Amino acid sequence: MSRSRIAENPFYVLELRPDATAAEIERAGQKLLAMLEIGLEAAASYPTPLGGMPRDPDQVRRAVDELRDPERRIVHELWATLQPDIEATLQLVPGAHGERTEPDPWPGAMAALGWGRRR
Protein backbone atom coordinates (compact mmCIF):
# COMPACT_ATOMS: atom_id res chain seq x y z
CA MET A 1 0.00 0.00 0.00
CA SER A 2 2.58 2.55 1.08
CA ARG A 3 4.77 1.91 -1.97
CA SER A 4 1.87 3.07 -4.11
CA ARG A 5 1.44 6.05 -1.77
CA ILE A 6 4.77 7.22 -3.16
CA ALA A 7 4.94 5.64 -6.61
CA GLU A 8 1.38 6.61 -7.59
CA ASN A 9 1.09 9.78 -5.54
CA PRO A 10 -1.17 12.28 -7.38
CA PHE A 11 1.34 15.09 -6.82
CA TYR A 12 4.07 13.07 -8.52
CA VAL A 13 1.69 11.97 -11.29
CA LEU A 14 0.87 15.64 -11.99
CA GLU A 15 4.49 16.72 -11.39
CA LEU A 16 3.44 19.25 -8.77
CA ARG A 17 4.64 19.99 -5.26
CA PRO A 18 2.31 19.57 -2.25
CA ASP A 19 1.78 23.34 -1.95
CA ALA A 20 0.16 23.55 -5.41
CA THR A 21 -3.12 25.45 -5.54
CA ALA A 22 -6.39 23.93 -6.74
CA ALA A 23 -6.12 25.93 -9.97
CA GLU A 24 -2.58 24.66 -10.61
CA ILE A 25 -3.79 21.10 -10.10
CA GLU A 26 -6.62 21.50 -12.64
CA ARG A 27 -4.29 23.18 -15.16
CA ALA A 28 -1.62 20.49 -14.78
CA GLY A 29 -4.26 17.79 -15.29
CA GLN A 30 -5.59 19.41 -18.47
CA LYS A 31 -2.11 19.97 -19.85
CA LEU A 32 -0.99 16.37 -19.23
CA LEU A 33 -4.17 14.94 -20.75
CA ALA A 34 -3.60 17.01 -23.88
CA MET A 35 0.03 15.91 -24.09
CA LEU A 36 -0.92 12.24 -23.65
CA GLU A 37 -3.64 12.56 -26.30
CA ILE A 38 -1.15 13.64 -28.96
CA GLY A 39 1.34 11.02 -27.77
CA LEU A 40 4.11 13.27 -26.48
CA GLU A 41 6.86 11.13 -25.05
CA ALA A 42 7.57 13.61 -22.26
CA ALA A 43 4.13 12.92 -20.79
CA ALA A 44 4.45 9.13 -20.86
CA SER A 45 6.28 8.89 -17.53
CA TYR A 46 6.85 10.86 -14.35
CA PRO A 47 9.67 10.91 -11.78
CA THR A 48 9.22 9.73 -8.19
CA PRO A 49 11.68 9.03 -5.37
CA LEU A 50 11.28 5.34 -6.31
CA GLY A 51 12.24 5.99 -9.94
CA GLY A 52 10.32 6.80 -13.10
CA MET A 53 6.76 5.48 -13.46
CA PRO A 54 4.59 5.13 -16.59
CA ARG A 55 1.69 7.57 -16.84
CA ASP A 56 -1.66 7.18 -18.62
CA PRO A 57 -4.74 9.43 -18.95
CA ASP A 58 -6.76 7.46 -16.38
CA GLN A 59 -4.03 8.00 -13.80
CA VAL A 60 -4.06 11.75 -14.49
CA ARG A 61 -7.85 11.95 -14.12
CA ARG A 62 -7.72 9.93 -10.89
CA ALA A 63 -4.93 12.15 -9.55
CA VAL A 64 -6.90 15.35 -10.15
CA ASP A 65 -9.98 13.78 -8.60
CA GLU A 66 -8.07 12.61 -5.51
CA LEU A 67 -6.68 16.09 -4.87
CA ARG A 68 -10.12 17.68 -5.02
CA ASP A 69 -10.97 15.95 -1.73
CA PRO A 70 -9.29 17.91 1.12
CA GLU A 71 -8.91 14.94 3.51
CA ARG A 72 -7.37 12.70 0.85
CA ARG A 73 -5.20 15.58 -0.35
CA ILE A 74 -3.65 16.01 3.12
CA VAL A 75 -2.56 12.35 3.16
CA HIS A 76 -1.12 12.66 -0.36
CA GLU A 77 0.75 15.83 0.65
CA LEU A 78 2.38 13.92 3.48
CA TRP A 79 3.59 11.12 1.18
CA ALA A 80 4.78 13.61 -1.47
CA THR A 81 7.08 15.51 0.89
CA LEU A 82 10.20 14.25 -0.89
CA GLN A 83 11.37 15.85 -4.09
CA PRO A 84 10.73 13.41 -6.93
CA ASP A 85 14.44 13.07 -7.39
CA ILE A 86 15.96 9.64 -6.87
CA GLU A 87 19.40 11.03 -6.03
CA ALA A 88 17.95 13.04 -3.16
CA THR A 89 16.30 9.93 -1.77
CA LEU A 90 19.30 7.70 -2.00
CA GLN A 91 21.92 10.11 -0.76
CA LEU A 92 21.51 8.74 2.77
CA VAL A 93 22.03 5.16 1.79
CA PRO A 94 25.63 3.95 1.94
CA GLY A 95 26.82 2.91 -1.46
CA ALA A 96 23.96 4.44 -3.39
CA HIS A 97 26.33 6.31 -5.67
CA GLY A 98 28.07 3.79 -7.85
CA GLU A 99 29.05 0.85 -5.67
CA ARG A 100 26.60 -1.94 -5.11
CA THR A 101 25.05 -2.51 -1.69
CA GLU A 102 22.80 -5.45 -2.50
CA PRO A 103 23.76 -8.68 -4.16
CA ASP A 104 22.33 -9.01 -7.63
CA PRO A 105 20.09 -11.86 -8.61
CA TRP A 106 21.53 -14.36 -11.08
CA PRO A 107 18.75 -14.74 -13.66
CA GLY A 108 20.65 -17.38 -15.63
CA ALA A 109 21.24 -19.65 -12.62
CA MET A 110 18.67 -22.30 -13.54
CA ALA A 111 20.03 -22.76 -17.06
CA ALA A 112 23.67 -22.49 -15.99
CA LEU A 113 23.20 -25.17 -13.32
CA GLY A 114 21.40 -27.63 -15.58
CA TRP A 115 17.77 -26.94 -14.67
CA GLY A 116 16.81 -25.17 -17.86
CA ARG A 117 17.89 -24.98 -21.46
CA ARG A 118 21.19 -23.16 -21.84
CA ARG A 119 20.97 -20.09 -24.05
Added chain:
Amino acid sequence: MIGLLLLIVGLAVALSIRGIGPPRASTPVGPGGGWVRVTLWWTANVLVILLLGVMLPLRLFTIAALLLLPILLPWPFTRALLIPLGWVRATYHAARLSSLEWRRDRAGGAAFSGAWALLRQPEPSAADRGWLQARIADAPALSPAHLGALGLLAASRGDLEEARAFLEAIPLFDDRITDPLLLQRALDWLVADAATQGRWARVIELTRGATEISAEALLVAGVAQRVVGHPDAPGDAQLQILWERVPLLRRPDRELLARAGCNAPSGVAEAPPAADGGDPLETALKLYASLLERPSPGGLAAAAAAWERALDELQPWLHARAEQLGARRGVPLEAIRAEIEQSLAAIAEAQGLSLAELSRGGLLSAARDRLREDRLSTIELAAEGLQRRLDAGRWLPAADEAREWLALARLYSEGVRSGGDEVRRLVFRAVHHPLCTLSVELFNHRGERWLSNAMTRWLLIEARAAGDLRAAELQERNLRL
Protein backbone atom coordinates in the same frame (compact mmCIF):
# COMPACT_ATOMS: atom_id res chain seq x y z
CA MET B 1 29.27 -69.09 -26.92
CA ILE B 2 26.35 -67.17 -28.45
CA GLY B 3 23.99 -69.03 -26.17
CA LEU B 4 26.07 -68.03 -23.14
CA LEU B 5 26.12 -64.43 -24.28
CA LEU B 6 22.35 -64.38 -24.75
CA LEU B 7 21.95 -65.93 -21.33
CA ILE B 8 24.08 -63.23 -19.70
CA VAL B 9 22.33 -60.40 -21.57
CA GLY B 10 19.00 -61.90 -20.57
CA LEU B 11 20.16 -62.11 -16.97
CA ALA B 12 21.34 -58.50 -17.02
CA VAL B 13 18.06 -57.25 -18.47
CA ALA B 14 16.05 -59.39 -16.07
CA LEU B 15 18.00 -58.06 -13.12
CA SER B 16 17.41 -54.60 -14.35
CA ILE B 17 13.71 -55.06 -14.96
CA ARG B 18 13.25 -56.75 -11.60
CA GLY B 19 12.63 -53.89 -9.27
CA ILE B 20 11.27 -51.71 -12.05
CA GLY B 21 7.88 -52.63 -10.74
CA PRO B 22 6.37 -50.69 -7.90
CA PRO B 23 8.48 -50.54 -4.78
CA ARG B 24 7.13 -52.44 -1.85
CA ALA B 25 4.97 -49.84 -0.29
CA SER B 26 4.27 -51.43 3.02
CA THR B 27 7.50 -50.30 4.57
CA PRO B 28 9.29 -47.00 4.81
CA VAL B 29 12.42 -48.88 3.86
CA GLY B 30 13.32 -49.11 0.18
CA PRO B 31 12.94 -52.17 -2.00
CA GLY B 32 15.86 -53.80 -0.24
CA GLY B 33 18.57 -56.12 -1.54
CA GLY B 34 19.88 -53.21 -3.59
CA TRP B 35 23.58 -53.94 -3.32
CA VAL B 36 23.17 -57.64 -4.20
CA ARG B 37 21.25 -56.73 -7.32
CA VAL B 38 23.72 -53.99 -8.24
CA THR B 39 26.68 -56.35 -7.83
CA LEU B 40 25.04 -59.01 -9.99
CA TRP B 41 24.10 -56.36 -12.54
CA TRP B 42 27.62 -55.04 -12.88
CA THR B 43 29.11 -58.53 -12.92
CA ALA B 44 26.79 -59.41 -15.79
CA ASN B 45 27.76 -56.19 -17.60
CA VAL B 46 31.47 -56.90 -17.33
CA LEU B 47 30.94 -60.48 -18.54
CA VAL B 48 28.95 -59.23 -21.54
CA ILE B 49 31.70 -56.78 -22.48
CA LEU B 50 34.42 -59.41 -22.05
CA LEU B 51 32.53 -61.94 -24.14
CA LEU B 52 31.82 -59.39 -26.86
CA GLY B 53 35.48 -58.42 -26.85
CA VAL B 54 36.52 -62.05 -27.28
CA MET B 55 33.91 -62.91 -29.90
CA LEU B 56 33.80 -59.84 -32.12
CA PRO B 57 36.37 -57.99 -34.21
CA LEU B 58 37.19 -54.48 -32.95
CA ARG B 59 34.86 -52.58 -35.31
CA LEU B 60 31.85 -54.75 -34.53
CA PHE B 61 32.72 -54.68 -30.83
CA THR B 62 32.68 -50.86 -30.90
CA ILE B 63 29.29 -50.79 -32.62
CA ALA B 64 27.86 -53.39 -30.24
CA ALA B 65 29.21 -51.52 -27.21
CA LEU B 66 27.65 -48.26 -28.44
CA LEU B 67 24.32 -49.97 -29.03
CA LEU B 68 24.42 -51.53 -25.57
CA LEU B 69 25.51 -48.30 -23.89
CA PRO B 70 22.03 -47.31 -22.64
CA ILE B 71 21.68 -50.72 -21.00
CA LEU B 72 25.24 -51.03 -19.71
CA LEU B 73 25.60 -47.47 -18.44
CA PRO B 74 22.04 -46.20 -18.20
CA TRP B 75 22.60 -43.27 -15.84
CA PRO B 76 25.61 -41.61 -17.54
CA PHE B 77 23.71 -42.01 -20.83
CA THR B 78 20.57 -40.49 -19.31
CA ARG B 79 22.39 -37.67 -17.54
CA ALA B 80 24.61 -36.69 -20.45
CA LEU B 81 22.20 -37.13 -23.34
CA LEU B 82 18.54 -37.76 -22.59
CA ILE B 83 17.99 -35.16 -19.88
CA PRO B 84 19.71 -32.31 -21.77
CA LEU B 85 17.66 -33.23 -24.85
CA GLY B 86 14.48 -32.97 -22.78
CA TRP B 87 13.28 -36.45 -23.80
CA VAL B 88 11.00 -37.10 -20.88
CA ARG B 89 9.74 -40.59 -21.63
CA ALA B 90 13.10 -41.94 -22.79
CA THR B 91 14.68 -40.45 -19.66
CA TYR B 92 12.05 -42.09 -17.49
CA HIS B 93 12.61 -45.54 -18.98
CA ALA B 94 16.42 -45.26 -19.04
CA ALA B 95 16.51 -44.03 -15.45
CA ARG B 96 14.53 -47.09 -14.40
CA LEU B 97 17.51 -49.15 -15.52
CA SER B 98 19.82 -47.11 -13.27
CA SER B 99 20.15 -49.57 -10.47
CA LEU B 100 23.20 -47.91 -8.94
CA GLU B 101 22.16 -44.26 -8.76
CA TRP B 102 18.49 -44.97 -7.97
CA ARG B 103 19.20 -48.06 -5.92
CA ARG B 104 16.67 -47.32 -3.19
CA ASP B 105 13.77 -46.07 -5.29
CA ARG B 106 14.04 -46.63 -9.02
CA ALA B 107 10.43 -45.84 -9.88
CA GLY B 108 10.64 -42.54 -7.99
CA GLY B 109 14.10 -41.81 -9.39
CA ALA B 110 12.79 -42.36 -12.91
CA ALA B 111 9.92 -39.94 -12.30
CA PHE B 112 12.34 -37.37 -10.85
CA SER B 113 14.69 -37.74 -13.82
CA GLY B 114 11.77 -37.43 -16.26
CA ALA B 115 10.63 -34.23 -14.54
CA TRP B 116 14.19 -32.93 -14.75
CA ALA B 117 14.19 -33.61 -18.50
CA LEU B 118 10.89 -31.77 -18.76
CA LEU B 119 12.55 -28.67 -17.29
CA ARG B 120 15.15 -28.86 -20.07
CA GLN B 121 12.52 -28.52 -22.78
CA PRO B 122 12.30 -25.02 -24.30
CA GLU B 123 8.59 -24.98 -23.42
CA PRO B 124 7.71 -27.80 -21.00
CA SER B 125 5.19 -30.02 -22.75
CA ALA B 126 1.81 -30.38 -21.05
CA ALA B 127 1.46 -33.87 -22.55
CA ASP B 128 4.75 -35.02 -21.03
CA ARG B 129 3.81 -33.44 -17.72
CA GLY B 130 0.50 -35.28 -17.71
CA TRP B 131 2.23 -38.52 -18.63
CA LEU B 132 4.65 -38.18 -15.70
CA GLN B 133 1.86 -37.26 -13.32
CA ALA B 134 0.05 -40.44 -14.35
CA ARG B 135 3.22 -42.50 -13.61
CA ILE B 136 3.45 -40.87 -10.17
CA ALA B 137 -0.25 -41.44 -9.49
CA ASP B 138 0.20 -45.13 -10.37
CA ALA B 139 2.85 -45.59 -7.67
CA PRO B 140 1.53 -47.58 -4.73
CA ALA B 141 3.10 -45.12 -2.30
CA LEU B 142 4.49 -41.62 -2.55
CA SER B 143 8.26 -41.73 -2.10
CA PRO B 144 10.64 -38.78 -1.63
CA ALA B 145 11.69 -39.05 -5.27
CA HIS B 146 8.04 -38.88 -6.33
CA LEU B 147 7.63 -35.81 -4.16
CA GLY B 148 10.74 -34.31 -5.76
CA ALA B 149 9.32 -35.10 -9.21
CA LEU B 150 6.08 -33.34 -8.27
CA GLY B 151 8.19 -30.38 -7.13
CA LEU B 152 9.96 -30.21 -10.50
CA LEU B 153 6.63 -30.55 -12.30
CA ALA B 154 5.35 -27.61 -10.25
CA ALA B 155 8.46 -25.65 -11.28
CA SER B 156 7.72 -26.49 -14.93
CA ARG B 157 4.29 -24.88 -14.44
CA GLY B 158 5.93 -21.84 -12.88
CA ASP B 159 4.68 -22.67 -9.38
CA LEU B 160 7.97 -22.09 -7.59
CA GLU B 161 6.44 -21.91 -4.12
CA GLU B 162 5.17 -25.46 -4.39
CA ALA B 163 8.41 -26.63 -5.99
CA ARG B 164 10.40 -25.23 -3.05
CA ALA B 165 8.07 -26.76 -0.47
CA PHE B 166 8.27 -30.23 -2.05
CA LEU B 167 12.02 -30.23 -2.62
CA GLU B 168 12.80 -28.83 0.82
CA ALA B 169 10.77 -31.67 2.39
CA ILE B 170 12.90 -34.43 0.85
CA PRO B 171 15.49 -34.62 3.69
CA LEU B 172 12.63 -35.35 6.09
CA PHE B 173 12.15 -38.78 4.52
CA ASP B 174 13.84 -41.87 5.85
CA ASP B 175 17.44 -42.29 4.65
CA ARG B 176 16.70 -45.86 3.68
CA ILE B 177 14.31 -44.77 0.93
CA THR B 178 16.11 -41.60 -0.10
CA ASP B 179 18.87 -42.01 -2.68
CA PRO B 180 21.88 -39.72 -2.16
CA LEU B 181 21.50 -38.56 -5.77
CA LEU B 182 18.00 -37.32 -4.99
CA LEU B 183 19.21 -35.32 -1.97
CA GLN B 184 21.97 -33.85 -4.09
CA ARG B 185 19.82 -32.88 -7.04
CA ALA B 186 17.03 -31.47 -4.85
CA LEU B 187 19.62 -29.30 -3.10
CA ASP B 188 21.01 -28.25 -6.48
CA TRP B 189 17.60 -27.06 -7.62
CA LEU B 190 17.00 -25.13 -4.39
CA VAL B 191 20.45 -23.52 -4.66
CA ALA B 192 19.82 -22.53 -8.29
CA ASP B 193 16.42 -21.14 -7.35
CA ALA B 194 17.85 -19.04 -4.49
CA ALA B 195 20.70 -17.78 -6.71
CA THR B 196 18.20 -16.83 -9.43
CA GLN B 197 16.58 -14.44 -6.99
CA GLY B 198 19.85 -13.21 -5.51
CA ARG B 199 19.02 -14.79 -2.14
CA TRP B 200 22.68 -15.54 -1.46
CA ALA B 201 22.24 -15.87 2.29
CA ARG B 202 19.69 -18.60 1.56
CA VAL B 203 22.24 -20.38 -0.65
CA ILE B 204 24.64 -20.45 2.31
CA GLU B 205 21.90 -21.65 4.65
CA LEU B 206 20.88 -24.45 2.27
CA THR B 207 24.40 -25.75 1.74
CA ARG B 208 25.61 -25.42 5.33
CA GLY B 209 26.03 -28.90 6.78
CA ALA B 210 24.62 -30.65 3.69
CA THR B 211 25.99 -34.17 3.45
CA GLU B 212 25.08 -34.79 -0.18
CA ILE B 213 26.29 -31.82 -2.15
CA SER B 214 27.37 -31.53 -5.78
CA ALA B 215 30.40 -29.66 -7.09
CA GLU B 216 28.02 -27.10 -8.66
CA ALA B 217 26.32 -26.40 -5.34
CA LEU B 218 29.70 -26.07 -3.60
CA LEU B 219 30.78 -23.55 -6.22
CA VAL B 220 27.60 -21.48 -5.89
CA ALA B 221 27.91 -21.63 -2.09
CA GLY B 222 31.45 -20.26 -2.40
CA VAL B 223 30.23 -17.46 -4.65
CA ALA B 224 27.40 -16.74 -2.20
CA GLN B 225 29.88 -16.44 0.67
CA ARG B 226 31.90 -13.98 -1.38
CA VAL B 227 28.84 -11.97 -2.36
CA VAL B 228 27.63 -11.50 1.22
CA GLY B 229 31.15 -11.08 2.60
CA HIS B 230 30.99 -14.20 4.77
CA PRO B 231 34.04 -14.56 7.06
CA ASP B 232 34.69 -18.07 5.66
CA ALA B 233 34.39 -16.93 2.04
CA PRO B 234 36.89 -18.64 -0.27
CA GLY B 235 39.72 -16.62 -1.78
CA ASP B 236 40.20 -16.20 -5.54
CA ALA B 237 42.38 -19.32 -5.83
CA GLN B 238 39.96 -21.47 -3.81
CA LEU B 239 37.05 -20.23 -5.89
CA GLN B 240 38.93 -21.09 -9.05
CA ILE B 241 39.49 -24.63 -7.69
CA LEU B 242 35.80 -24.97 -6.88
CA TRP B 243 34.99 -23.88 -10.43
CA GLU B 244 37.43 -26.37 -11.94
CA ARG B 245 36.01 -29.21 -9.85
CA VAL B 246 32.68 -28.91 -11.65
CA PRO B 247 32.67 -31.38 -14.57
CA LEU B 248 33.40 -29.56 -17.81
CA LEU B 249 30.02 -30.16 -19.44
CA ARG B 250 28.17 -28.84 -16.39
CA ARG B 251 30.49 -25.95 -15.56
CA PRO B 252 28.80 -22.51 -15.40
CA ASP B 253 30.29 -19.58 -17.33
CA ARG B 254 33.06 -17.50 -15.78
CA GLU B 255 30.43 -14.79 -15.33
CA LEU B 256 29.66 -16.51 -12.02
CA LEU B 257 33.21 -15.95 -10.76
CA ALA B 258 33.06 -12.31 -11.83
CA ARG B 259 29.86 -11.97 -9.83
CA ALA B 260 31.70 -13.17 -6.74
CA GLY B 261 34.40 -10.58 -7.15
CA CYS B 262 32.45 -7.40 -7.71
CA ASN B 263 30.20 -7.00 -4.72
CA ALA B 264 30.66 -4.90 -1.65
CA PRO B 265 31.43 -6.77 1.58
CA SER B 266 28.62 -7.48 3.96
CA GLY B 267 27.68 -4.97 6.57
CA VAL B 268 27.24 -2.26 3.99
CA ALA B 269 23.85 -3.52 2.89
CA GLU B 270 22.83 -4.25 6.45
CA ALA B 271 24.00 -0.96 7.95
CA PRO B 272 21.10 1.32 8.78
CA PRO B 273 21.27 4.56 6.83
CA ALA B 274 22.33 7.52 8.95
CA ALA B 275 19.77 10.12 9.93
CA ASP B 276 20.45 13.53 8.46
CA GLY B 277 19.13 15.58 11.36
CA GLY B 278 16.77 17.48 9.04
CA ASP B 279 12.99 17.52 8.85
CA PRO B 280 11.76 14.33 10.63
CA LEU B 281 9.09 13.61 8.02
CA GLU B 282 11.53 14.03 5.16
CA THR B 283 14.06 11.79 6.91
CA ALA B 284 11.42 9.13 7.56
CA LEU B 285 10.31 9.20 3.93
CA LYS B 286 13.89 8.98 2.65
CA LEU B 287 14.64 6.02 4.87
CA TYR B 288 11.34 4.45 3.96
CA ALA B 289 11.96 4.88 0.22
CA SER B 290 15.42 3.38 0.67
CA LEU B 291 13.90 0.47 2.58
CA LEU B 292 11.42 -0.19 -0.24
CA GLU B 293 14.29 -0.30 -2.70
CA ARG B 294 16.77 -2.20 -0.52
CA PRO B 295 15.08 -4.06 2.33
CA SER B 296 17.35 -5.02 5.23
CA PRO B 297 16.88 -5.52 8.98
CA GLY B 298 18.96 -2.41 9.72
CA GLY B 299 16.98 -0.36 7.22
CA LEU B 300 13.70 -1.54 8.71
CA ALA B 301 14.74 -0.55 12.23
CA ALA B 302 16.02 2.84 11.04
CA ALA B 303 12.86 3.60 9.05
CA ALA B 304 10.64 2.59 11.98
CA ALA B 305 12.57 4.82 14.38
CA ALA B 306 12.44 7.75 11.95
CA TRP B 307 8.68 7.33 11.44
CA GLU B 308 8.25 7.29 15.21
CA ARG B 309 9.94 10.70 15.44
CA ALA B 310 8.04 12.05 12.45
CA LEU B 311 4.64 10.93 13.75
CA ASP B 312 5.32 12.62 17.10
CA GLU B 313 5.49 15.95 15.31
CA LEU B 314 2.82 15.36 12.70
CA GLN B 315 -0.34 16.15 14.66
CA PRO B 316 -0.01 19.99 14.59
CA TRP B 317 0.73 19.93 10.86
CA LEU B 318 -2.34 17.75 10.20
CA HIS B 319 -4.56 20.18 12.15
CA ALA B 320 -3.14 23.20 10.37
CA ARG B 321 -3.57 21.71 6.89
CA ALA B 322 -7.12 20.55 7.68
CA GLU B 323 -8.03 24.10 8.66
CA GLN B 324 -6.34 25.66 5.62
CA LEU B 325 -8.02 23.27 3.19
CA GLY B 326 -11.39 23.23 4.92
CA ALA B 327 -11.22 19.51 5.67
CA ARG B 328 -14.01 19.26 8.22
CA ARG B 329 -13.39 15.61 9.20
CA GLY B 330 -9.62 16.05 9.42
CA VAL B 331 -7.12 13.22 9.06
CA PRO B 332 -6.64 11.07 12.17
CA LEU B 333 -3.01 10.48 13.03
CA GLU B 334 -3.90 6.95 14.09
CA ALA B 335 -4.97 6.07 10.55
CA ILE B 336 -1.57 7.15 9.23
CA ARG B 337 0.23 5.29 12.02
CA ALA B 338 -1.77 2.12 11.29
CA GLU B 339 -0.94 2.33 7.59
CA ILE B 340 2.77 2.67 8.32
CA GLU B 341 2.69 -0.22 10.83
CA GLN B 342 0.97 -2.38 8.24
CA SER B 343 3.46 -1.42 5.59
CA LEU B 344 6.50 -2.15 7.79
CA ALA B 345 4.98 -5.52 8.74
CA ALA B 346 4.38 -6.31 5.06
CA ILE B 347 7.99 -5.46 4.16
CA ALA B 348 9.28 -7.60 7.03
CA GLU B 349 7.05 -10.48 5.95
CA ALA B 350 7.97 -10.25 2.27
CA GLN B 351 11.68 -10.18 3.07
CA GLY B 352 11.54 -12.84 5.76
CA LEU B 353 12.88 -10.42 8.37
CA SER B 354 12.35 -11.48 11.95
CA LEU B 355 10.33 -8.87 13.80
CA ALA B 356 10.94 -10.77 17.03
CA GLU B 357 14.64 -9.94 16.79
CA LEU B 358 14.15 -6.44 15.46
CA SER B 359 11.48 -5.21 17.78
CA ARG B 360 12.65 -2.29 19.87
CA GLY B 361 9.32 -0.84 20.90
CA GLY B 362 7.18 1.70 19.07
CA LEU B 363 6.16 1.13 15.49
CA LEU B 364 8.08 -2.10 15.06
CA SER B 365 6.44 -3.62 18.14
CA ALA B 366 3.06 -2.66 16.75
CA ALA B 367 4.02 -4.08 13.35
CA ARG B 368 5.21 -7.27 15.03
CA ASP B 369 1.98 -7.63 17.00
CA ARG B 370 -0.07 -7.06 13.88
CA LEU B 371 1.93 -9.58 11.90
CA ARG B 372 1.86 -12.12 14.71
CA GLU B 373 -1.91 -11.87 15.11
CA ASP B 374 -2.42 -12.25 11.37
CA ARG B 375 -0.17 -15.27 11.23
CA LEU B 376 -1.57 -16.93 14.32
CA SER B 377 -5.11 -16.68 13.04
CA THR B 378 -4.08 -17.85 9.56
CA ILE B 379 -2.32 -20.92 10.98
CA GLU B 380 -5.18 -21.70 13.34
CA LEU B 381 -7.74 -21.37 10.56
CA ALA B 382 -5.71 -23.62 8.26
CA ALA B 383 -5.24 -26.22 11.02
CA GLU B 384 -8.94 -26.15 11.89
CA GLY B 385 -9.85 -26.54 8.22
CA LEU B 386 -7.61 -29.59 7.93
CA GLN B 387 -9.02 -31.09 11.13
CA ARG B 388 -12.61 -30.59 9.91
CA ARG B 389 -11.79 -32.36 6.66
CA LEU B 390 -10.15 -35.26 8.48
CA ASP B 391 -13.06 -35.52 10.93
CA ALA B 392 -15.42 -35.73 7.97
CA GLY B 393 -13.31 -38.52 6.47
CA ARG B 394 -12.65 -36.61 3.25
CA TRP B 395 -9.30 -38.03 2.18
CA LEU B 396 -7.26 -36.75 -0.72
CA PRO B 397 -4.74 -38.45 -3.00
CA ALA B 398 -1.33 -38.79 -1.35
CA ALA B 399 0.22 -35.96 -3.39
CA ASP B 400 -2.55 -33.58 -2.30
CA GLU B 401 -2.20 -34.68 1.33
CA ALA B 402 1.52 -33.90 1.07
CA ARG B 403 0.63 -30.53 -0.44
CA GLU B 404 -1.72 -29.77 2.51
CA TRP B 405 0.90 -30.80 5.05
CA LEU B 406 3.62 -28.71 3.46
CA ALA B 407 1.35 -25.68 3.03
CA LEU B 408 0.53 -25.81 6.75
CA ALA B 409 4.20 -26.41 7.60
CA ARG B 410 5.16 -23.36 5.53
CA LEU B 411 2.65 -21.13 7.32
CA TYR B 412 3.98 -22.50 10.60
CA SER B 413 7.63 -21.87 9.66
CA GLU B 414 6.89 -18.33 8.52
CA GLY B 415 5.07 -17.65 11.79
CA VAL B 416 7.97 -19.03 13.81
CA ARG B 417 10.53 -17.16 11.73
CA SER B 418 8.91 -13.81 12.35
CA GLY B 419 7.51 -14.42 15.83
CA GLY B 420 10.18 -16.62 17.38
CA ASP B 421 9.73 -19.32 20.00
CA GLU B 422 6.75 -17.58 21.57
CA VAL B 423 4.75 -18.14 18.37
CA ARG B 424 6.16 -21.65 17.97
CA ARG B 425 4.76 -22.72 21.32
CA LEU B 426 1.40 -21.12 20.56
CA VAL B 427 0.87 -22.67 17.16
CA PHE B 428 2.46 -26.05 17.62
CA ARG B 429 -0.52 -27.42 19.54
CA ALA B 430 -2.81 -26.11 16.80
CA VAL B 431 -1.01 -27.94 14.00
CA HIS B 432 0.03 -31.02 15.97
CA HIS B 433 -3.37 -32.64 16.30
CA PRO B 434 -4.52 -32.50 12.65
CA LEU B 435 -1.10 -33.40 11.28
CA CYS B 436 -0.73 -36.29 13.71
CA THR B 437 -4.20 -37.54 12.73
CA LEU B 438 -3.25 -37.29 9.05
CA SER B 439 0.06 -39.05 9.59
CA VAL B 440 -1.59 -41.93 11.47
CA GLU B 441 -4.27 -42.32 8.79
CA LEU B 442 -1.66 -42.38 6.03
CA PHE B 443 0.30 -45.02 7.90
CA ASN B 444 -2.52 -47.25 9.07
CA HIS B 445 -5.02 -47.17 6.24
CA ARG B 446 -3.54 -45.66 3.11
CA GLY B 447 -0.27 -47.56 2.75
CA GLU B 448 1.57 -44.22 2.58
CA ARG B 449 4.16 -45.13 5.15
CA TRP B 450 7.00 -43.11 3.62
CA LEU B 451 5.00 -39.92 3.61
CA SER B 452 3.63 -40.64 7.08
CA ASN B 453 7.17 -41.27 8.29
CA ALA B 454 8.35 -37.88 6.97
CA MET B 455 5.41 -36.09 8.60
CA THR B 456 6.11 -37.82 11.89
CA ARG B 457 9.75 -36.76 11.71
CA TRP B 458 8.70 -33.15 11.08
CA LEU B 459 6.28 -33.28 14.04
CA LEU B 460 9.02 -34.72 16.27
CA ILE B 461 11.50 -31.98 15.34
CA GLU B 462 8.93 -29.28 15.97
CA ALA B 463 7.66 -30.87 19.20
CA ARG B 464 11.20 -30.82 20.57
CA ALA B 465 11.75 -27.24 19.42
CA ALA B 466 8.47 -26.15 21.02
CA GLY B 467 9.36 -27.97 24.25
CA ASP B 468 6.23 -30.15 24.04
CA LEU B 469 7.51 -33.30 25.71
CA ARG B 470 4.28 -35.28 25.44
CA ALA B 471 4.01 -34.67 21.73
CA ALA B 472 7.69 -35.47 21.26
CA GLU B 473 7.26 -38.76 23.13
CA LEU B 474 4.22 -39.65 21.01
CA GLN B 475 6.05 -38.94 17.77
CA GLU B 476 9.11 -40.91 18.92
CA ARG B 477 6.82 -43.90 19.49
CA ASN B 478 5.20 -43.41 16.08
CA LEU B 479 8.59 -43.21 14.42
CA ARG B 480 9.64 -46.52 15.92
CA LEU B 481 6.64 -48.33 14.36
